[in-house]
Amino acid sequence: MTGAGESLSLRRGDFLIDWGRLLIRLFRSLPAAVLAATWFGTPAFAQTPVERGAYLVNAVMACDGCHTPRGPAGLDMSRRFSGGSQIFAEPQFTVRGSNITPDRDTGIGAWSDADIRKLMTEGMRPNGVPVAQMPYSFYKIMTPGDLDAVVAYTKTVAPVRNEVQPPNYKSAFRQETIPGADKPIGNDVPADPVKRGFYLATLAHCMECHARKPEGGQDYVGWLGRGGHEMKGPFGAVKVSNITSHREKGIGAWSDDDIKKALTQGVGRDGRSFKAPMARQVYFSKLTAQDLDAMVAWLRTIPPAE
Ligand code: HEC
Ligand code: HEC
Structure with missing residues (x-):
């Protein structure tokens, strides 16, 4: 979609x-x-x-x-x-x-x-x-x-x-x-960082792109965070990254600051500036410190996958 x-x-x-x-x-x-x-x-x-x-x-x-x-x-x-x-x-x-x-x-x-x-x-x-x-x-x-x-x-x-x-x-x-x-996560937004991060990342629909299989279609169980779908647009073509906690293929070896920089400045750990689909996500720079920490805490819980 x-x-x-x-x-x-x-x-x-x-x-x-x-x-x-x-x-x-x-x-x-x-x-x-x-x-x-x-x-x-x-x-x-x-x-x-x-x-x-x-x-x-x-x-x-x-x-x-x-x-x-x-x-x-x-x-x-x-x-x-x-x-x-x-x-x-x-x-x-x-x-x-x-x-x-x-x-x-x-x-x-x-x-x-x-x-x-x-x-x-x-x-x-x-x-x-x-x-x-x-x-x-x-x-x-x-x-x-x-x-x-x-x-x-x-x-x-x-x-x-x-x-x-x-x-x-x-x-x-x-x-x-x-x-x-x-269904609604509850009457209040959870304070627990992992649950809060899951809530926010769901609203931000990260997985619309990051759980999309190379051939299309989302799989929120077996393909959560694995990426690989190629997006095309005026910016050219770009492959959606693996954001699971896999240490080599994903972001498991990244520091919290690396991840925050990616979300708020649109820059990878390798220093590259992201192409449009991810570069545009810099609206996450408006997140409160508590919510950004929660997003990172939840990202760390995505099971590693190549
Ligand atoms: C990823 C893109 C995307 C995002 C993000 C998005 N929308 Fe939509 N929305 C659409 C598209 C596309 C349609 C029209 C779909 C169609 O015609 O079948 C739509 C339709 C709607 C409609 C129905 C309007 C009508 O006349 O039928 C409402 C209301 C709406 N969106 C509100 C929102 C609100 C509020 C937000 C943010 C909280 C939001 N949307 C975020 C893509 C998006
Ligand atoms: C509209 C599609 C889309 C959405 C939504 C999206 N991303 Fe991305 N993301 C991408 C693409 C495409 C890339 C690769 C960008 C590049 O290489 O230029 C990427 C790259 C990344 C990277 C860098 C990984 C690396 O190895 O360099 C991280 C981290 C990331 N996304 C996390 C997130 C999180 C967390 C969310 C939600 C809060 C999110 N993304 C929402 C498409 C998206």
């Missing part, structure tokens, strides 16, 4: 506006927050659902990579989430990232929160037509609070009118789910 390497892309600069806005909002609400903290003894900077949703979308889930139009200068955040630019062509279907702005006619402005939640976790639209490519099988694991937070955040973007070319479904398609990720 991976497209021509066009899935997932975010450049560092893309979030400047968001973080700026967030800061402004934070400062505006500062007196109230401080007051509340004095009154009720709650932390002054507890996250609102929209702030939590912003973090998940911008640092982990990267809806932009598939839903925000991409021009020569990268993602066009002035038309954020309006779709149509990323094309995913597979033998079973050809689809484009949808317009998920709150525009009522061409986006999802007429959908209820329950409609959006159902699409995100079951891949089913209100009109009964299932979606292809959209990584809903990776979102079944979301805690109820995180799911609500992402829905709340998507509704804060500006409505953009943009009619996206309709999908073309050619034959049956379905998505496998990673074992243990088929």
Whole structure:
């Protein structure tokens, strides 16, 4: 279900506006927050659902990579989430990232929160037509609070009118789910680093690429983290790396810092800059230190495989 390497892309600069806005909002609400903290003894900077949703979308889930139009200068955040630019062509279907702005006619402005939640976790639209490519099988694991937070955040973007070319479904398609990720992980995001890392890496759908067999198709049991699928795109061709804990073929011999550098700067242990499919993942540089550590802790538990 991976497209021509066009899935997932975010450049560092893309979030400047968001973080700026967030800061402004934070400062505006500062007196109230401080007051509340004095009154009720709650932390002054507890996250609102929209702030939590912003973090998940911008640092982990990267809806932009598939839903925000991409021009020569990268993602066009002035038309954020309006779709149509990323094309995913597979033998079973050809689809484009949808317009998920709150525009009522061409986006999802007429959908209820329950409609959006159902699409995100079951891949089913209100009109009964299932979606292809959209990584809903990776979102079944979301805690109820995180799911609500992402829905709340998507509704804060500006409505953009943009009619996206309709999908073309050619034959049956379905998505496998990673074992243990088929239902909400619990009411709260786990504090245990390995479980937390598994949660975050699932939302970041690392295994959409890294568990894809050379000939296509994902295998989340026998092929977890083994890579080997060749991705092609405007960047040329690149083989997805083995990220199992195998010491020679995988990343078992890498230090924590090596792994963090790969995730946040798009640079390999050998010093090479990654090609687009992985280079675009530098939005992980927005992860909190705790979440980045958790991601590393979970990566270390992937059984070695050549
Ligand atoms: C790997 C690419 C990819 C990512 C990441 C992704 N989507 Fe999608 N999404 C798609 C594609 C492609 C479609 C349209 C599929 C089709 O038409 O069958 C879609 C469809 C949707 C739809 C249905 C819209 C409609 O009009 O039917 C919604 C809602 C949606 N995505 C929300 C999100 C949100 C929110 C996120 C981030 C949390 C996200 N998507 C992340 C690729 C992606
Ligand atoms: C869109 C597909 C895609 C996604 C999603 C993705 N990767 Fe990658 N990853 C790649 C490709 C392709 C490479 C090889 C890049 C290159 O060699 O230029 C790579 C390389 C890597 C490397 C470097 C390994 C080495 O031997 O140099 C690490 C580590 C890695 N990925 C971890 C992750 C983790 C962890 C996630 C999720 C948090 C993730 N990737 C998500 C496609 C992806």
